[in-house]
Amino acid sequence: xxxxxxxxxxxxxxxxxxxxxxxxxxxxxxxxxxxxxxxxxxxxxxxxxxxxxxxxxxxxxxxxxxxxxxxxxxxxxxxxxxxxxxxxxxxxxxxxxxxxxxxxxxxxxxxxxxxxxxxxxxxxxxxxxxxxxxxxxxxxxxx
Numbered sequence: 001x002x003x004x005x006x007x008x009x010x011x012x013x014x015x016x017x018x019x020x021x022x023x024x025x026x027x028x029x030x031x032x033x034x035x036x037x038x039x040x041x042x043x044x045x046x047x048x049x050x051x052x053x054x055x056x057x058x059x060x061x062x063x064x065x066x067x068x069x070x071x072x073x074x075x076x077x078x079x080x081x082x083x084x085x086x087x088x089x090x091x092x093x094x095x096x097x098x099x100x101x102x103x104x105x106x107x108x109x110x111x112x113x114x115x116x117x118x119x120x121x122x123x124x125x126x127x128x129x130x131x132x133x134x135x136x137x138x139x140x141x142x143x
Contacts, residue, residue, distance in 0.1 A: 040056045
């Protein structure tokens with residue numbers, strides 16, 4: 001465990017805290033833009049949301065257990081449900097730690113596929129496109 005902690009700290013420090021926090025913010029913005037683009041309502045307003053987690057309400061007719069089972073078994077992506085008053089009404093997606101652009105895009109594509117399988121109607125690919133727009137380098141960034 002000490003070696004794992006050492007390696008984790010090395011990875012964090014080699015990326016740099018500011019860069020790591022910026023990545024978390026950008027991935028959160030991309031995921032949230034993706035969910036909004038296909039009509040999903042988010043639990044929190046952007047101004048009060050953590051940059052490490054997004055909670056989205058299911059659209060009418062989408063069943064929690066079936067959605068999460070499809071995500072895991074067909075797409076290899078695990079999302080969390082919720083407890084208490086939000087049980088069966090929302091799913092949670094973490095976008096912190098070593099999550100990267102490919103991870104978030106794969107998760108978004110899996111969300112799209114799983115929603116479509118339950119009959120939710122939206123423009124296929126809209127969520128992935130919205131995320132890609134958010135993740136695109138800004139004009140003032142030099143590659």
